[in-house]
Amino acid sequence: MLLIECPWCGPRAETEFSYGGEAGIERPADPYALSDAEWADYLFFRSNPRGAHRELWNHAQGCRRWFGVERDTVSYRIEKSYRLGSAGSGRPAAAQIEASEEKRR
Amino acid sequence: MKRYSGLALLRNALDYNRNWPPAWRSPEPKKSYDAIIVGGGGHGLATAYYLAREHGFGNVAVLEKGWIGGGNTGRNTSIVRSNYLWTEASLLYEKSLKLWEGLSRELNYNVMFSQRGVYNLGHSLQDMRDIERRVNANRLNGIDAEVLGPAEIQKAIPCINTSPGARYPILGASLQRRGGVARHDAVAWGFARAADALGVDIIERCEVTSIEVRAGRAVGVATTRGAIAADRIGVVVAGNAGVLAGMAGLRLPIESHPLQAFVSEPIRPVLDTVVMSGAVHGYISQSDKGELVVGAGIDAYNGYGQRGSFPVIEHAMQAIIELFPAFSRVRMLRMWGGIVDICPDACPIVSKTPVEGLYFNCGWGTGGFKATPGSGWVFAHTLANDRPHDLNAPFSLDRFASGALIDEHGAAAVAH
Ligand SMILES: Cc1cc2nc3c(=O)[nH]c(=O)nc-3n(C[C@H](O)[C@H](O)[C@H](O)COP(=O)(O)OP(=O)(O)OC[C@H]3O[C@@H](n4cnc5c(N)ncnc54)[C@H](O)[C@@H]3O)c2cc1C
Numbered sequence: 247m248l249l250i251e252c253p254w255c256g257p258r259a260e261t262e263f264s265y266g267g268e269a270g271i272e273r274p275a276d277p278y279a280l281s282d283a284e285w286a287d288y289l290f291f292r293s294n295p296r297g298a299h300r301e302l303w304n305h306a307q308g309c310r311r312w313f314g315v316e317r318d319t320v321s322y323r324i325e326k327s328y329r330l331g332s333a334g335s336g337r338p339a340a341a342q343i344e345a346s347e348e349k350r351r
Numbered sequence: 352m353k354r355y356s357g358l359a360l361l362r363n364a365l366d367y368n369r370n371w372p373p374a375w376r377s378p379e380p381k382k383s384y385d386a387i388i389v390g391g392g393g394h395g396l397a398t399a400y401y402l403a404r405e406h407g408f409g410n411v412a413v414l415e416k417g418w419i420g421g422g423n424t425g426r427n428t429s430i431v432r433s434n435y436l437w438t439e440a441s442l443l444y445e446k447s448l449k450l451w452e453g454l455s456r457e458l459n460y461n462v463m464f465s466q467r468g469v470y471n472l473g474h475s476l477q478d479m480r481d482i483e484r485r486v487n488a489n490r491l492n493g494i495d496a497e498v499l500g501p502a503e504i505q506k507a508i509p510c511i512n513t514s515p516g517a518r519y520p521i522l523g524a525s526l527q528r529r530g531g532v533a534r535h536d537a538v539a540w541g542f543a544r545a546a547d548a549l550g551v552d553i554i555e556r557c558e559v560t561s562i563e564v565r566a567g568r569a570v571g572v573a574t575t576r577g578a579i580a581a582d583r584i585g586v587v588v589a590g591n592a593g594v595l596a597g598m599a600g601l602r603l604p605i606e607s608h609p610l611q612a613f614v615s616e617p618i619r620p621v622l623d624t625v626v627m628s629g630a631v632h633g634y635i636s637q638s639d640k641g642e643l644v645v646g647a648g649i650d651a652y653n654g655y656g657q658r659g660s661f662p663v664i665e666h667a668m669q670a671i672i673e674l675f676p677a678f679s680r681v682r683m684l685r686m687w688g689g690i691v692d693i694c695p696d697a698c699p700i701v702s703k704t705p706v707e708g709l710y711f712n713c714g715w716g717t718g719g720f721k722a723t724p725g726s727g728w729v730f731a732h733t734l735a736n737d738r739p740h741d742l743n744a745p746f747s748l749d750r751f752a753s754g755a756l757i758d759e760h761g762a763a764a765v766a767h
């Protein structure tokens with residue numbers, strides 16, 4: 247079981263969270279300008295590293311906010327968790343919410 | 352290769368079984384091969400076998416970083432079936448099922464393929480509609496499939512709880528009678544022994560650390576046992592596909608996740624078939640030793656650690672106890688995890704790549720054991736001819752750009 251630190255609520259059990267996949271994937275500003283291959287890369291291709299991974303988590307059974315986590319995908323050790331978007335705003339960047347929703351569909 | 356037979360058993364028993372030859376050699380790697388297969392799981396070994404057997408390749412090596420069958424091949428719950436929804440998928444898995452049906456004889460190795468039937472349960476009206484649709488699609492493709500009601504299920508599986516008062520009542524099931532289970536290790540060993548007999552070098556403890564690409568063409572690999580040149584390179588490393596792709600500068604639409612399973616203490620025969628439920632998410636069979644073999648769902652997060660989290664085990668256990676209340680008092684003996692390569696459409700990629708001479712076979716995710724012989728068969732064809740077989744042509748890497756995805760998520764009941 248992972249012990250995940252919500253940047254707002256503190257350390258909580260993994261079962262309180264849901265996973266949102268790779269962080270930092272930006273929705274293309276102008277989708278029509280992309281080639282099919284670029285669009286496929288945005289929708290489906292992921293970096294899937296063996297080692298350090300930046301990912302999104304949602305504190306679904308707590309404050310329900312999205313935040314970022316840096317975790318090692320081999321040891322599963324969490325290096326840090328951080329608030330998304332501008333410092334202190336407490337609101338995740340819209341792009342990242344959309345990216346993670348895209349993934350869950 | 353010394354043939355296995357009743358007579359051979361008898362003869363070797365007289366020598367106290369001291370004179371069995373090793374099932375395969377352990378050669379030093381050569382400087383170069385016509386084809387290299389990276390990954391000594393069932394799929395890689397089957398590929399090498401069919402390359403030698405069907406396509407006359409005499410100079411092939413399988414490079415395995417650990418020991419053969421030590422990846423997902425040796426960690427899975429060994430369910431075999433072909434009742435997928437979409438024609439592309441069902442034809443590929445059905446090819447594999449047909450190969451399973453003759454495999455022990457073909458390899459002269461008992462892979463303990465047991466066609467004890469596979470039930471996919473439905474717990475809601477929508478589940479039942481999906482089941483009817485899938486069964487009809489299967490029949491149109493010539494695949495055996497039938498729909499059963501609760502009374503028939505109860506009769507066939509006395510210990511299952513079909514009471515309407517259950518939290519998730521069982522409303523029916525699909526049944527594929529030709530489905531079943533096989534002995535996972537035996538599949539790796541059987542293919543290894545038969546491939547070795549055809550001259551394939553099986554090289555264990557040999558990790559590929561980089562892929563050499565020159566002018567858009569793969570020409571060889573660096574390994575922990577030296578550099579090896581090759582005309583063509585087939586990569587079949589399941590959860591590590593992304594790592595190998597990265598070595599050739601490629602990206603894949605795949606993420607690696609832990610998938611867990613566990614077995615109970617051995618108990619007397621109680622379950623003579625395979626039961627799966629996508630709705631409560633668990634699947635179970637009983638091994639010949641008497642252990643209940645239970646599989647879970649994937650852990651949601653990316654992982655390479657060959658272990659997952661406890662809540663997932665608890666969730667799978669709840670599902671099993673819901674279906675079989677009597678099992679609540681059985682003790683679990685061992686649990687483990689494998690790393691599965693999840694594709695967005697829950698279908699594999701068996702494909703050429705933008706790098707010439709480099710081929711990938713991956714994305715089988717939570718359900719590739721059943722495909723072991725068929726996957727090897729089509730991948731060997733792809734390597735030998737530098738073009739896919741009709742059966743794996745739809746499973747190209749290009750489909751993610753063209754949009755021709757084969758959406759087996761949920762459609763094929765639970766994903767195993
Ligand atoms: C718990 C669990 C339950 C499952 N249940 C089922 C089921 O019931 N039915 C079903 O059909 N499927 C099931 N599966 C899926 C199935 O196990 C896999 O899809 C299938 O076994 C994949 O076979 P493979 O030969 O491609 O991979 P593997 O057996 O994993 O082989 C890949 C090999 O590549 C090697 N390798 C990796 N990197 C390198 C490198 N750099 N150099 C050299 N070698 C390398 C690894 O060591 C490994 O041996 C399950 C999987 C798990 C984990």
Ligand SMILES: [Zn+2]
Binds near residue numbers: 308
């Ligand atoms: Zn919180």
